[in-house]
Structures are given as C-alpha cells and as structure tokens.
Amino acid sequence: MSEPSRPRADSTPPGMAFERPIRELESQLAELEELSKRTNLDISEEVSGLRTRLAEEIASAYADLTPWERVNVARHQDRPTVSDYIERAFDESFELHGDKVFGEDRAIVCSLARIGEQRFLVLGNRKGRTTKERMSYNFGCAHPEGYRKALRKMKLAEKLGLPIVSLINTPGAYPGIGAEERGQATAIAENILAMFSIRTPILVIVVGEGGSGGALGIGIGDRVLMLEYSYYSVISPEGCAAILWKDAERTPDAATALKLTAPDLRELKLIDGVIPEPPGGAHRNPAAALAEMRRAIARELEALQKIPTDELLALRRRKYRRAGEIPGRFPVLD
Amino acid sequence: MTENEDIPKVEDDALDDEIAGEGLGPAPEGPTATEERRSRQRWKKREVPEGLWLKCESCGQMIYRKELEEKGMVCPACDFHFTLPGRDRVTMVLDEGSFVEHFADLGALDRLHFTDQIPYSEKVKKTEKRTGQKEALICGTGKIEGRPIVLAVLDFTFMGGSMGEVVGEKVSLAADMARQRREPLIIFTSSGGARMHEGMLSLMQMAKTSAALATLNESGGFSICVLTNPTTGGVTASFASVCDITLAEPGALIGFAGPRVIATTLKQELPPGFQRAEFLLEKGQIDSIVRRANLRATLARLVDFGQGAFVKR
Ligand SMILES: [Zn+2]
Numbered sequence: 314m315s316e317p318s319r320p321r322a323d324s325t326p327p328g329m330a331f332e333r334p335i336r337e338l339e340s341q342l343a344e345l346e347e348l349s350k351r352t353n354l355d356i357s358e359e360v361s362g363l364r365t366r367l368a369e370e371i372a373s374a375y376a377d378l379t380p381w382e383r384v385n386v387a388r389h390q391d392r393p394t395v396s397d398y399i400e401r402a403f404d405e406s407f408e409l410h411g412d413k414v415f416g417e418d419r420a421i422v423c424s425l426a427r428i429g430e431q432r433f434l435v436l437g438n439r440k441g442r443t444t445k446e447r448m449s450y451n452f453g454c455a456h457p458e459g460y461r462k463a464l465r466k467m468k469l470a471e472k473l474g475l476p477i478v479s480l481i482n483t484p485g486a487y488p489g490i491g492a493e494e495r496g497q498a499t500a501i502a503e504n505i506l507a508m509f510s511i512r513t514p515i516l517v518i519v520v521g522e523g524g525s526g527g528a529l530g531i532g533i534g535d536r537v538l539m540l541e542y543s544y545y546s547v548i549s550p551e552g553c554a555a556i557l558w559k560d561a562e563r564t565p566d567a568a569t570a571l572k573l574t575a576p577d578l579r580e581l582k583l584i585d586g587v588i589p590e591p592p593g594g595a596h597r598n599p600a601a602a603l604a605e606m607r608r609a610i611a612r613e614l615e616a617l618q619k620i621p622t623d624e625l626l627a628l629r630r631r632k633y634r635r636a637g638e639i640p641g642r643f644p645v646l647d
Numbered sequence: 648m649t650e651n652e653d654i655p656k657v658e659d660d661a662l663d664d665e666i667a668g669e670g671l672g673p674a675p676e677g678p679t680a681t682e683e684r685r686s687r688q689r690w691k692k693r694e695v696p697e698g699l700w701l702k703c704e705s706c707g708q709m710i711y712r713k714e715l716e717e718k719g720m721v722c723p724a725c726d727f728h729f730t731l732p733g734r735d736r737v738t739m740v741l742d743e744g745s746f747v748e749h750f751a752d753l754g755a756l757d758r759l760h761f762t763d764q765i766p767y768s769e770k771v772k773k774t775e776k777r778t779g780q781k782e783a784l785i786c787g788t789g790k791i792e793g794r795p796i797v798l799a800v801l802d803f804t805f806m807g808g809s810m811g812e813v814v815g816e817k818v819s820l821a822a823d824m825a826r827q828r829r830e831p832l833i834i835f836t837s838s839g840g841a842r843m844h845e846g847m848l849s850l851m852q853m854a855k856t857s858a859a860l861a862t863l864n865e866s867g868g869f870s871i872c873v874l875t876n877p878t879t880g881g882v883t884a885s886f887a888s889v890c891d892i893t894l895a896e897p898g899a900l901i902g903f904a905g906p907r908v909i910a911t912t913l914k915q916e917l918p919p920g921f922q923r924a925e926f927l928l929e930k931g932q933i934d935s936i937v938r939r940a941n942l943r944a945t946l947a948r949l950v951d952f953g954q955g956a957f958v959k960r
Contacts (some may be wrong), residue, residue, distance in 0.1 A: 486903065486904075488903070488904030488909045489904075489912070489913060490909065490917065490921065493909070493921070493922055494930045496930070496932045497884070497902075498887075498901075499888040501884040502883070503889055505853060505884075506860060506864075509857060509858050509861035510861055525881070526841075526850070526885075529853055545847060545850075546850075547846055547849050547850040547881070548669040552669065552672075552908075553669075553843050555673045556666045556672065556674075557666060557764070557844075567763075570761050570762065570763065571843070572759045572846045578847055581758070581848065583847050583848065629858075630858040630861065630862060633858040634858050634859065636851045636854065636855060637851060639756075643753065643816050643820070644820065646820060646823035646827060
C-alpha cells in the first residue's frame with residue numbers, strides 16, 4: 314500500500330541528490346555546446362573532454378546506487394511511462410476501454426498493439442506525464458474496475474491467440490472507500506488466479522514501480538523481467554518504515570532491508586531477468602530505453618510462442634510454486 | 648472495572664501481531680489503543696486470571712472473562728467475534744480427536760537477513776517459543792460432523808497471521824492434499840497481510856497459493872474460506888477471496904488496505920461499519936455471514952452440497 318502523492322514536479326527529491334554532480338556537468342556541457350553553436354569557436358576538445366568526464370561521472374554514480382536511490386530513479390518524472398512505450402516503441406496500438414460492468418479506470422491501459430508482424434495485447438499501469446494526466450490516471454493506482462477491465466481484455470487475447478505483455482508501473486492499488494466497496498482485494502485475487510489459466514503467453518515487465526498486490530494483479534507471467542532501475546516490493550519503503558520502524562526517516566533503511574531491486578530479486582530467483590537501461594538510467598536517454606524495450610518484447614514473445622500451450626501453463630504454475638525456493642526445502646505432493 | 652496494576656506497560660511483542668503484515672498499517676496510538684493492546688496481550692499470553700474483565704474491541708464493554716469463553720469468545724453485548732487463536736479454532740471446528748496435523752515442522756527462514764528494530768530471526772524465535780508453533784498456519788486433515796475435510800487455519804497470534812514463504816507453502820500444500828484426497832478444502836483466515844520481513848518472497852506467496860488453487864479448481868475441487876477478524880492485505884487479495892464459497896464471522900474487519908492505511912491516505916474519517924463483514928455482505932462481496940455458534944453445522948451442510956465435486960462432467 315502506498316500513498317499516491319508524489320513530490321512536486323519541479324523539485325529534486327532528496328533520494329536523487331546523488332545526481333547533482335552529473336547534472337552540473339550536463340549543464341556545463343549544454344552551455345559549452347550552445348557557445349560553440351553561437352560563436353563558431355572551436356572548442357570541440359573541451360566538449361569531448363567534458364563528455365568523457367560526464368560519462369565517467371555517470372558510470373561511477375550509477376555503479377553503486379543504494380536501493381533507496383534506485384527507488385527514486387524508478388519514480389523519476391522523466392522516466393518513460395507506459396504510455397511512452399505504447400505510443401513510441403510500438404508500430405501500432407488500439408486502446409480498448411472499460412470493464413463493461415462498472416466503469417473505465419484510466420489507471421490501467423489495455424491496447425491491441427503491434428511490433429513488426431508481432432501482434433499482442435499490452436496492459437499497463439498508466440501514470441501520466443502532466444499534472445492533469447496524473448490526476449486523471451490516479452497516479453497509477455488502479456481501482457477494482459481497472460483489474461476487471463484487464464481480465465476481460467486478457468480473455469479476449471486468449472480467444473484470439475494473442476500473447477499478452479504487461480508493463481508494471483504502479484505505487485500500489487488504490488486504498489480508498491470506493492475501491493474497498495467494490496472489492497479491491499477480490500478483483501486482484503481473481504486476476505492472479507485467472508492468469509494461471511489464461512492459455513496464451515504472458516510477458517511481464519516491471520518498468521518503474523512494482524507496488525505490491527497492485528502490481529501482481531496484472532503481474533503473473535511466463536517471464537517476469539525488470540528494467541535495471543525499477544523496483545518491486547511487498548510494500549512501499551515509506552509504508553514499511555512507518556510500520557516497522559515507526560519513523561519515516563528510516564525509509565532508506567527499509568528500502569535496503571526489503572531487497573526490492575532488480576539485481577536482488579534476480580539473485581533470489583524471484584524474477585527471470587533484468588533488461589539493461591541506458592547509462593545513467595532510462596530518464597537520461599528515453600529513446601534508447603524505448604528501443605531496448607522494443608527489442609526485448611519482440612525477442613521474449615518469439616521465444617514464448619514456441620512453447621506448446623499445455624506445457625506453457627504447467628511451467629507457469631510450477632514457476633510460481635517454486636519461486637525463490639531453496640530446492641528440497643518443501644515437500645512435493647503431485 | 649479493574650485496571651490491572653500488575654501489568655505496567657505494553658510490551659513490544661504485543662504489537663508484533665498488529666504490524667507484521669503489510670495490510671493493517673502503522674500500529675494505533677493513544678490511550679484507547681494502549682488499553683486494547685493490554686487486553687489483547689493478556690489474552691494472548693493466557694495470563695488472564697479467573698475473574699478478570701476484558702474489554703470488547705468493538706463496543707468497548709467490559710466483559711467477564713468466563714462469560715466470554717463460554718460464548719466461544721463472542722461479546723455478549725454486541726456479538727463481536729473476538730479473534731480466536733489458531734489452536735482454539737481447530738478445536739472448535741473439528742470433531743474431537745479427528746485432527747491430524749501436517750507439515751508442522753516447517754519453520755520460517757530469514758532469507759533476507761531482515762532487521763528492523765530487532766532481527767527478524769529473533770522475532771521468529773521469540774514467537775515460536777511463546778506459541779509453541781513454528782509458523783502462523785496450522786493445517787491438516789480432520790472431520791466436521793463425520794465429514795472428512797482438509798483444514799488450513801491462519802493464526803493471528805503468530806506474527807498477526809502474516810503470510811511469509813512457509814505460510815504460502817502450507818496453504819498450497821493444503822490445496823494439494825485436498826486434491827489428492829478428493830476432500831473439501833476449508834480455510835480460516837485472520838491476517839495482517841503479507842509478511843514484510845520476507846519482502847518479495849512474501850508477495851510471491853499470493854501467486855503461489857493462487858497457482859495451487861488453480862490446479863485444485865481444474866481437478867474439480869471444492870473450497871470454502873471463512874474470513875475472520877481481521878483479514879487484510881495480501882491474504883485478502885489472494886487465496887482468501889477466491890475460494891468457491893466465502894463466509895465471514897460477524898463484525899470481522901475485512902479489506903485490502905486496512906482502515907488506518909485508508910484514513911491516512913484520504914485524511915478523512917471512515918464511515919461507521921466500513922470494511923466490517925456486514926458492510927461487505929451489503930456490497931455483494933461475500934456469500935454469507937455465519938455466527939461462530941452455527942459454524943460447524945453450517946460447514947457440515949455446505950460440505951454436503953459439495954458432494955458432486957471432483958466428478959468429471
Ligand atoms: Zn462488544
């Protein structure tokens with residue numbers, strides 16, 4: 314559970330302070346490039362020297378980010394959103410709205426999409442880029458109708474033989490009165506259960522925030538990947554610090570304790586792989602991140618579609634039955 | 648009313664139940680909360696001497712302990728169903744002597760080396776010692792009025808019934824047993840949600856238990872879940888909400904986000920009765936509310952309606 318509130322758009326959150334030297338070099342470089350354009354002075358040597366220093370600075374700053382810093386990168390306002398991926402990394406998309414029972418939850422997007430000749434259904438948590446969009450998408454926090462919409466479209470994909478790609482980026486499912494009245498827990502639970510029986514390949518990619526049950530509600534897949542600087546956690550570090558430490562100041566400690574980073578989760582064998590980001594994170598070079606996403610989806614779907622469906626479903630269930638387990642620790646009743 | 652001078656302060660581990668799961672939010676503060684915790688602490692430690700009064704969590708009435716116990720821990724004033732320790736639940740539900748416990752030796756591992764104010768491994772050890780159990784889930788086979796069933800009970804007195812790796816595994820194993828034995832699966836929940844100390848391993852139990860239920864469903868199995876006070880977070884949002892029949896005890900708090908989480912987020916008071924069993928029934932979220940006194944008989948009747956389970960049609 315997390316609060317949907319976010320720091321104001323124009324302020325640098327304290328967790329991003331590690332980027333200050335990078336930002337300084339970036340603005341120096343921009344000034345220098347501007348100067349060279351304006352004056353025709355030959356300062357290419359200075360520019361390339363600065364570029365090298367910047368690349369080194371980025372490499373060293375990003376080489377050992379703390380988990381809390383990674384959470385901040387995952388939440389960065391310039392990081393590509395699910396809408397960016399759908400609109401700019403795919404060749405075509407057509408959005409399908411509504412759960413056809415209660416309403417339209419804009420926090421979850423479902424679109425028919427295409428990369429080259431590969432057609433698929435894409436689901437995702439939509440956060441929005443402008444303040445207006447963020448409000449209308451409820452900061453990426455879905456209501457039950459969002460999960461029910463996703464299930465409805467997944468059943469369509471199953472019928473049409475389209476694989477499913479789910480792009481996760483949510484602080485968590487919305488904790489509110491209406492959401493509870495309409496069965497938030499049941500909506501999530503039903504999706505998780507149903508996704509074990511959907512007879513088409515499912516690829517899950519955590520692209521930013523993997524917020525607890527809210528993420529898992531569209532997050533069961535044959536392959537679960539995470540972008541390098543995304544995070545996936547049972548609770549937000551803020552929530553965990555408030556409950557277990559009773560102290561918001563301990564949020565960075567909670568982020569470390571929770572083992573929520575992509576490398577940690579790979580190590581625990583809870584995810585299947587990590588998609589590398591451009592140096593300095595996806596927010597520094599969105600175009601490169603979009604291109605990498607496009608390649609990754611095409612590659613993974615092609616591999617998944619080679620597996621016979623019965624086998625795919627058996628593997629999917631076994632994967633979660635044995636997720637992160639120490640071999641031989643638990644009895645097996647087959 | 649007797650305020651006991653011999654229990655000077657609320658010990659920290661009395662709070663553990665509240666805060667081990669992710670769903671209930673930060674522990675409540677203030678004098679009312681403290682009094683409530685004292686009462687719960689005494690009950691948990693079985694240190695309630697004869698003749699002592701307990702405070703009802705729901706209506707605030709002081710109740711004579713013996714009267715409460717005679718009524719199966721149900722408030723005589725407001726009918727609130729107190730959280731039952733897991734062992735008491737097993738005794739209450741099953742025919743005497745019919746319970747055979749399975750997988751009791753599976754204990755939690757501190758896979759993340761998680762430390763908040765004390766190391767998780769120590770917390771587990773202390774809880775094991777106090778409860779005589781290795782984990783928060785009790786499962787096995789037994790009979791209800793002669794009908795064989797597989798039973799899984801979440802015990803709130805063990806780290807608030809929070810779901811870590813072993814709890815998820817045991818729920819899944821119970822589903823497997825039900826499938827193999829072709830018997831109905833009956834689950835009782837009381838839980839603060841996924842156990843934060845096990846990080847993503849605990850979140851993944853929502854998926855694991857669902858995978859097991861999916862396989863049980865495919866074989867035509869029959870499952871009933873009884874939601875008891877409180878059931879929140881990742882437990883509500885997984886196996887507890889997708890059994891074939893969902894029952895609840897009167898007054899039970901049931902939700903995804905606990906009321907304290909919602910009140911903090913919305914910064915407003917919640918409507919009276921919000922997230923209680925009666926509220927969920929009215930909103931169409933559960934099948935029925937069953938009083939504790941009628942539970943055994945009701946489950947027996949429902950099991951009889953499930954005789955056609957496991958039959959291929
Ligand atoms: Zn009462």
